[in-house]
Amino acid sequence: MVFVVIVGIALLVIVAINILPMCSMHPLPSGKIEGTDMIAVKNRINNLFFIPSGEDWIVIDAGSDAKAVKQEMELMAIDGQRVKSVFLTHTDYDHVASVVLFPNAAIYMSGQEKQMIDGSVCRQLLKKNSLPALGDSNKIIYLQDNEVIDFGEHKVRIIWAAGHTKGSAMYAVDEKYLFTGDAFKARDGHIAVHPYTMDRKQAQETIYGIKGELHKYEKVFTAHYGVISVYGD
Numbered sequence: 355m356v357f358v359v360i361v362g363i364a365l366l367v368i369v370a371i372n373i374l375p376m377c378s379m380h381p382l383p384s385g386k387i388e389g390t391d392m393i394a395v396k397n398r399i400n401n402l403f404f405i406p407s408g409e410d411w412i413v414i415d416a417g418s419d420a421k422a423v424k425q426e427m428e429l430m431a432i433d434g435q436r437v438k439s440v441f442l443t444h445t446d447y448d449h450v451a452s453v454v455l456f457p458n459a460a461i462y463m464s465g466q467e468k469q470m471i472d473g474s475v476c477r478q479l480l481k482k483n484s485l486p487a488l489g490d491s492n493k494i495i496y497l498q499d500n501e502v503i504d505f506g507e508h509k510v511r512i513i514w515a516a517g518h519t520k521g522s523a524m525y526a527v528d529e530k531y532l533f534t535g536d537a538f539k540a541r542d543g544h545i546a547v548h549p550y551t552m553d554r555k556q557a558q559e560t561i562y563g564i565k566g567e568l569h570k571y572e573k574v575f576t577a578h579y580g581v582i583s584v585y586g587d
């Protein structure tokens with residue numbers, strides 16, 4: 355009997371730790387983002403962002419459910435063949451699934467994130483991150499901190515933001531829009547360490563480093579909490 359109670363309590367704790375943080379997540383609804391020419395796609399608990407670049411698309415992150423993302427893209431007449439660049443903030447499962455929909459895309463991520471997918475680091479316990487099987491035309495490009503990719507119409511700068519994973523990163527697009535991935539969570543105008551973070555101390559240091567920079571951007575897009583407009587303590 356005691357054993358059953360202990361197992362029951364342990365299960366409740368596991369559910370609380372893993373499920374409850376998702377309840378406070380509120381990504382943007384799918385559709386055009388007001389005041390911009392960008393499109394948000396809602397995929398379960400987070401967003402992917404599509405940025406038009408000439409005839410092509412630049413995409414930030416890749417969601418958890420490729421089938422659902424495909425349906426959303428069809429509704430918004432987005433052709434996955436025209437996605438030429440995908441910038442991953444990190445390689446957790448809920449940010450990488452739809453790369454299979456973008457067969458012509460270069461996949462960009464932090465050079466520090468390579469260790470998350472090459473088998474050298476476990477995400478939690480024995481679980482390792484991985485990317486879905488990529489096509490022949492997909493190539494992975496690892497970026498150094500502050501490296502800028504110049505697409506002519508747009509410039510994308512990576513900002514390393516380690517903590518949530520070893521190589522988590524943010525992307526500044528045209529120094530106007532900042533995409534923060536899971537570098538922090540946002541609630542009631544404050545930012546704090548994101549749920550499911552690997553190294554909370556490092557994430558906290560990342561937050562200290564970027565908190566004062568957020569006001570420089572016209573809009574700050576998180577992956578799970580929509581656009582944030584009130585910043586930190």
Ligand SMILES: [Zn+2]
Binds near residue numbers: 448449536
């Ligand atoms: Zn996430």
